[in-house]
Amino acid sequence: MVEVDGSQHAHDIRDVHRDETMNRNGRSVIRVWHIDVLQRRKQLLGTIVAVLDGRLDNKTIALDLMFLPAHSNEDHL
Template sequence: MSDLEDVRKRRLGKTAQARKLRQTETEEEYRLWGDLRNRQLNGYKFARQVPLGGYIVDFLCREERLIIEIDGFHHANSMPDTIRTLWLNEAGYSILRFWNHEITRERRAVLETILAALERRLFQRDDILRFYPAIVRTEN
């Protein structure tokens, strides 16, 4: 549990790795960042390539604790991604995943889905939309 409590604690090398990822972004990351940066999406603030725990997430809206991930074909049925998603969910973050081709071909639908998650119109797990809500623990 202590790992989850310090999810924002800096990990050795992660800041430099995140900086490098920002400099070598994919075409899809570049396109989506163009729509998310400078509070362009209904005033929500996003950061890109953000270290969280031992991971680096593509995009993060801190105020809503929403992570946006863009996946290439190598992420299909990836066990490391499943473990990563569960860890981040348990740390209180919701995750919304998109395939590269969705960013390229269906960007308006992608942005509408992101807005739905930000406005809490998406709130339960949806494997079709690839939305994984934060796991909220209640103390007995």
């Protein structure tokens, strides 16, 4: 799932809960800011392609990007 957020989502506990639920159900989550979609589209698309290609597969939390890879069954062992 790719989600484009505004600043009102910066510390929203509902988003955290939804992200965790999506991860447990085998879905990865990429969360970006709307301003980056408007001003840094090429870089953002490059990041999304890196996730799809498997080049970015580690949990990443930065100021301009949050990527939570899906949990695999092996993660729960």
